Amino acid sequence: ETGVTQSPTHLIKTRGQQVTLRCSSQSGHNTVSWYQQALGQGPQFIFQYYREEENGRGNFPPRFSGLQFPNYSSELNVNALELDDSALYLCASSLTGFTGELFFGEGSRLTVL
């Protein structure tokens, strides 16, 4: 158990809808990173939040956005869902974000129909 919790665990949406995924970081961790993992592929970096500010972003369009709250929990929001957004969304918390180990939650599996 990493202490990182994500919700919901599974959800189904239709194209064009919006989704919010939530993550509670491990106690004491101030950095949260989000990854998208399509079936059979490695996790793709979406963005990282450190002390409530975005601290690096991967090659994802602006319809992927996020927040980090003062308690270091985080949300990932995806607008205008597309079929290709179907994936496992993983949240990882860490102490420093650059050199520290990433502790992953079990993920939220999103299916877009």
Added chain:
Amino acid sequence: RKEVEQDPGPFNVPEGATVAFNCTYSNSASQSFFWYRQDCRKEPKLLMSVYSSGNEDGRFTAQLNRASQYISLLIRDSKLSDSATYLCVVNHPNYGQNFVFGPGTRLSVLP
């Protein structure tokens, strides 16, 4: 070129075999290197960091060649429990030094 590339796999090996995984990364400014392990339908977990001089953790040995931008993982005396996907991870300056994962190499250790 992709930021991190790995052997496509899958690797199917008998128990007790030695298996090696290869990984290359694109950005010479990368400074942090790791191997993660992901079991089927589970989240990735850190297996080991990779240091410039090479490092060993029990049956696992990691090597780094900065000049070739190449990382390797060697598993000796494979166990059934080693069956998993092995992910090569590198920090990437273009993404605020955040971690970029390779596509993974799947290993199945057979009895």
